[in-house]
Amino acid sequence: MNHLGLLRPVRKHLILAAVLQAAAVLLALLPLLALIAFTSAWLTGDPAPGLGVVLAAVAGTLGSLAAAAAATLLTHRADADLTLRLQTRLAQTIRHLPVPVVTGHGAGRIKKVVHDDTGALHHLVAHTLLDATALAVTPLAGLIALALIDWRLALVSVLPLAAGIGWYVQAMRGSGTNFVEYATQQRRINTAIVDYVRGLPVAKVYGGPGSVQTRFQAAVTGFHDFFRVWSSGTAAVTTASWLVVTPALTVALLTLTGAAGLHLGWVTSTGLVAGVLLGPAISAPVAAAGPRLQAIRTGLSALASIGDFLGQPSLARGDGVPARDGAIRFDHVSYRYDDDRAALEDLTIDLPATGLIAIVGESGSGKSTLAALLAGFIDPTDGRILLGGMDLREVSEAALYERIGFVFQDTGLRQASIRDTLTGGRPTPEEDIVRAATAAAIHDDILALPHGYDTVVGDDTDLSGGQRQRLCLARALLRRPDVLVLDEATSAVDPATRVTLMDTLTSETAHRAVLLITHQLRTVTQAGQILVLDRGHLAGHGTHLELLDDCPAYRALWDAEPPKPPDNAEPPRSTITAERKDA
Numbered sequence: 135m136n137h138l139g140l141l142r143p144v145r146k147h148l149i150l151a152a153v154l155q156a157a158a159v160l161l162a163l164l165p166l167l168a169l170i171a172f173t174s175a176w177l178t179g180d181p182a183p184g185l186g187v188v189l190a191a192v193a194g195t196l197g198s199l200a201a202a203a204a205a206t207l208l209t210h211r212a213d214a215d216l217t218l219r220l221q222t223r224l225a226q227t228i229r230h231l232p233v234p235v236v237t238g239h240g241a242g243r244i245k246k247v248v249h250d251d252t253g254a255l256h257h258l259v260a261h262t263l264l265d266a267t268a269l270a271v272t273p274l275a276g277l278i279a280l281a282l283i284d285w286r287l288a289l290v291s292v293l294p295l296a297a298g299i300g301w302y303v304q305a306m307r308g309s310g311t312n313f314v315e316y317a318t319q320q321r322r323i324n325t326a327i328v329d330y331v332r333g334l335p336v337a338k339v340y341g342g343p344g345s346v347q348t349r350f351q352a353a354v355t356g357f358h359d360f361f362r363v364w365s366s367g368t369a370a371v372t373t374a375s376w377l378v379v380t381p382a383l384t385v386a387l388l389t390l391t392g393a394a395g396l397h398l399g400w401v402t403s404t405g406l407v408a409g410v411l412l413g414p415a416i417s418a419p420v421a422a423a424g425p426r427l428q429a430i431r432t433g434l435s436a437l438a439s440i441g442d443f444l445g446q447p448s449l450a451r452g453d454g455v456p457a458r459d460g461a462i463r464f465d466h467v468s469y470r471y472d473d474d475r476a477a478l479e480d481l482t483i484d485l486p487a488t489g490l491i492a493i494v495g496e497s498g499s500g501k502s503t504l505a506a507l508l509a510g511f512i513d514p515t516d517g518r519i520l521l522g523g524m525d526l527r528e529v530s531e532a533a534l535y536e537r538i539g540f541v542f543q544d545t546g547l548r549q550a551s552i553r554d555t556l557t558g559g560r561p562t563p564e565e566d567i568v569r570a571a572t573a574a575a576i577h578d579d580i581l582a583l584p585h586g587y588d589t590v591v592g593d594d595t596d597l598s599g600g601q602r603q604r605l606c607l608a609r610a611l612l613r614r615p616d617v618l619v620l621d622e623a624t625s626a627v628d629p630a631t632r633v634t635l636m637d638t639l640t641s642e643t644a645h646r647a648v649l650l651i652t653h654q655l656r657t658v659t660q661a662g663q664i665l666v667l668d669r670g671h672l673a674g675h676g677t678h679l680e681l682l683d684d685c686p687a688y689r690a691l692w693d694a695e696p697p698k699p700p701d702n703a704e705p706p707r708s709t710i711t712a713e714r715k716d717a
């Protein structure tokens with residue numbers, strides 16, 4: 135893909151800005167040419183140029199300022215427009231990418247593309263384009279002006295220029311792979327820093343070889359080592375290329391050559407003055423070209439990175455609204471995170487529209503993958519999921535999340551008031567909010583918070599893991615979905631509260647299907663249907679008693695379940711208590 139196409143919406147602005155900038159540079163030469171005319175007249179004793187030359191110099195100065203200001207205004211407008219367009223498209227793309235692509239390592243890449251790459255593009259569009267135009271037009275115009283006055287001195291002024299460009303090209307030879315490596319190393323650091331920040335508590339406790347901390351340090355050190363080797367290999371030639379085009383050297387060269395030429399009679403005094411005044415204009419911009427070329431490369435590579443990101447395959451989403459019977463069918467559904475092994479393989483099952491449905495299986499058997507497929511976080515690699523007879527990929531997001539509610543183990547709550555968290559900002563009757571919170575056994579906890587339902591989580595206070603899970607359950611209940619999916623959603627809740635929540639969920643099954651993904655088989659023995667997953671395959675489905683008879687995988691899970699303590703069992707005493715009693 136030609137990523138320059140991303141600039142198309144602002145192309146006209148950019149072309150006009152470059153033309154204005156070139157005009158600004160040319161107009162800025164007028165006062166210099168007037169100065170040459172006056173100095174030359176003074177040296178030769180000729181009559182001074184007329185008022186027209188003075189007015190042209192003043193008009194040139196003012197015109198140059200106006201053109202440069204207009205060019206800067208245009209590029210900044212174009213930049214603001216482009217950034218808004220690209221960041222909006224990026225946000226839409228992120229929203230429609232498979233969730234595993236944007237979580238974990240993906241977060242570092244997103245930070246780079248949304249922040250770093252759009253920042254680099256800002257420099258390219260708002261600043262570097264104008265700088266590069268000025269750097270290209272100024273030496274060329276200066277050289278032409280000098281050549282018109284004295285072509286021999288113009289040739290002399292080209293010598294340091296040619297040497298500088300030659301050395302720079304030599305320094306940059308073979309640097310293509312280094313620039314690619316530079317971008318790779320930057321990406322590595324971005325990913326490592328996101329992992330490091332996320333895993334800070336773990337890094338503190340389990341730091342050491344292979345930890346996120348050492349991976350971050352390795353990424354930073356790796357970049358440092360790479361950059362040191364690259365820069366030390368090119369430093370001498372690059373510095374020489376800059377030094378040779380310094381204005382002082384060019385002026386000295388032109389002054390000496392011009393003075394000798396004047397003495398020998400092949401340079402006029404006007405030529406000498408023009409050489410001394412125009413020399414810096416010819417060479418100085420070239421000295422600044424290196425960093426600008428680097429900025430252009432960085433900007434173009436940022437453009438390519440943004441283009442690649444936008445071009446990723448996204449989740450298929452239609453705008454359909456499925457029939458309201460809530461029934462879900464998995465039709466030969468498979469899912470692969472990568473090519474190695476299917477997380478789910480050829481799963482075909484009809485789920486009833488009401489009742490408690492448990493999904494059990496060993497760790498890694500595919501339970502969360504099944505929930506992620508239902509949530510539309512990923513699309514099946516093969517097969518289809520039907521909701522009310524409609525392929526989930528054709529269902530609009532709004533309809534999907536109205537019909538199916540989700541509570542995940544990782545609550546992912548953001549900073550918001552309890553009320554907004556529950557309602558999503560929609561106007562909702564107070565009694566509905568309280569009813570849902572009470573059913574999720576979180577109402578009393580909320581009332582005990584500093585501002586009750588208006589407490590901002592993450593600001594006024596924070597919640598425990600179990601409170602967060604109950605809050606998410608209340609949020610899901612409030613929506614009254616046709617299907618409620620809970621993926622280990624009560625894992626952080628204490629056993630007594632979990633019993634209360636199971637009662638709530640059981641009462642909910644009269645109107646809807648509740649899909650409970652759990653490792654605790656004892657909590658779901660009464661489920662109307664239990665699906666048993668085993669390494670991505672459906673090993674069996676039925677009631678608890680049917681599966682105990684027919685499904686060896688279920689039997690094995692059940693046998694591994696810790697025995698339920700008898701109802702009259704004494705709570706375990708700690709050794710310390712026993713020792714104290716003995717003492």
Ligand SMILES: Nc1ncnc2c1ncn2[C@@H]1O[C@H](COP(=O)(O)OP(=O)(O)OP(=O)(O)O)[C@@H](O)[C@H]1O
Pocket residue numbers: 234471472477495496497498499500501502503504
């Ligand atoms: N983002 C991911 N990228 C690659 N592989 C993944 C990803 N998520 C899960 N897997 C793999 O897919 C398979 C099924 O994982 P899944 O999380 O669905 O299992 P699970 O039954 O929910 O496990 P658990 O009970 O431990 O939560 C596993 O082999 C897992 O390693």
